[in-house]
Amino acid sequence: MQTGPSRRARMRAALEREARDEARRLTAAHGVEGLSLSAVARAVGVSPPALYRYFDGKKGLVLAVYEDLTDEFVSTVSAAARREDPEDLGAQLYAATRAVLDWSLGHPAEFDLLMGAGYARLATESAVDQVLARELGGLFGDLFTRLWQRGGLDHPADDEIDPALRDQLLTYRRLIGQEFPVGVVLLMVTCWRQIYGLLCMSVHHHLAAAFGDCVPLFEHMIDDLLALLGVERSPAQRTGAAVER
Amino acid sequence: MQTGPSRRARMRAALEREARDEARRLTAAHGVEGLSLSAVARAVGVSPPALYRYFDGKKGLVLAVYEDLTDEFVSTVSAAARREDPEDLGAQLYAATRAVLDWSLGHPAEFDLLMGAGYARLATESAVDQVLARELGGLFGDLFTRLWQRGGLDHPADDEIDPALRDQLLTYRRLIGQEFPVGVVLLMVTCWRQIYGLLCMSVHHHLAAAFGDCVPLFEHMIDDLLALLGVERSPAQRTGAAVER
DNA sequence: TCGCATGGTTAATGGTATTAACGAAGTGAT
């Protein structure tokens, strides 16, 4: 008979899992600032100080939620891309971008922690590694790599780019582990600033008085971006509805 | 001798002003969530419950800060635009956009409350009117109006725009009180999603590992946008340094 | 079986928001 992890280790793992899940639930329900150590303790049937054996106080708890969210977000987005035809890069770009939007709209409090103001706060008090930037950048980076390899991607030449910017782009390219020219990195960042802008607008209900449903804006943006990348958008994608979860 | 406002009224106004300023200071120093009623009370030399005579609890205090910030932000940006040559629309667009960036980078906590996650939270618990959207939209809208009147602005025709989107754009146009065609509204929103995206990235230190100084990205974006609008960028602007305050 | 690391407890400290009950003092009318 395998001994496996000890009773203690199993108990510990189970309680930690439970606490993380409850913390996530509270975050979703009441925002990052509505997350309280005490409430989590209450929910998992333990006294507040007990959680200090599991997390480094409240900031540790928030960090744990952040980690879980990172995993969930990255796998959601990459799953959405993998669901498409491997040859249809346009469809994959659409699906990935759309998944980012859908997840964020469906989980605004979590979005805040993952990619909004919550992240900035978190990053100052806990040493959080750039896993999201790497993973998400890598995911989109792979798509851009294939676009570039396929040819026909119209990107600026190295010497057309301001040297200061070029250095930064090179750093970023290294971060996401890609090999394409800086001009392609620039193209990627150009896309991302638009996606991220619309994302923040949507999630924060900016201009909500006019743009309650932000899908029309999103569709228009995707058209712009795919055109910029010289990718044909197959008609089938235009009917794509939001993918929940 | 004029009686003017009574002693009571003067005292009240003075204390409220003091409290608002202190609240603003605390927000800047410790973020929106670091703003506490008690701390403000302590700073203005009064007991915490006293502030309930002035503000509707904490959410009222936050709302007051929001109002003050709105004024400051709008006047900062419009002042920056007015400082430029009235005939040089490109310079005005640059200056206004740059002022938005500079103010936001210099006041990250305030930015969060004004245009980030803090706003979303605030808007749910307090009835906040859309003054910022109107004012800022109006400011940029005026520039776009003049661009359009001058001619040469390449915008999509009405019937090239998806009907659902067109309706939203019309609503937005009414909100900002402009008269130009929907295609121009769309152009404006296209610019704004880029500005706002870069803004959020910069303020939240997204991708900070590569883009610590975000001005190169900003300069590249402005080039893109001015090209999109068919505006020549005068060489003088390229040397423009950040304007503090 | 013993000793210790682990993981829980309660108690205490100090911070927060908010409401209630109360009192001093400014204000305006008689």
Place this chain on the structure above:
DNA sequence: ATCACTTCGTTAATACCATTAACCATGCGA
């Protein structure tokens, strides 16, 4: 000038919250 009323402050109490300290039971390895 005095009176009543409103305004604006107070203190006290309640109920959260995070965090640390002191303590105790128990699982686990030697």
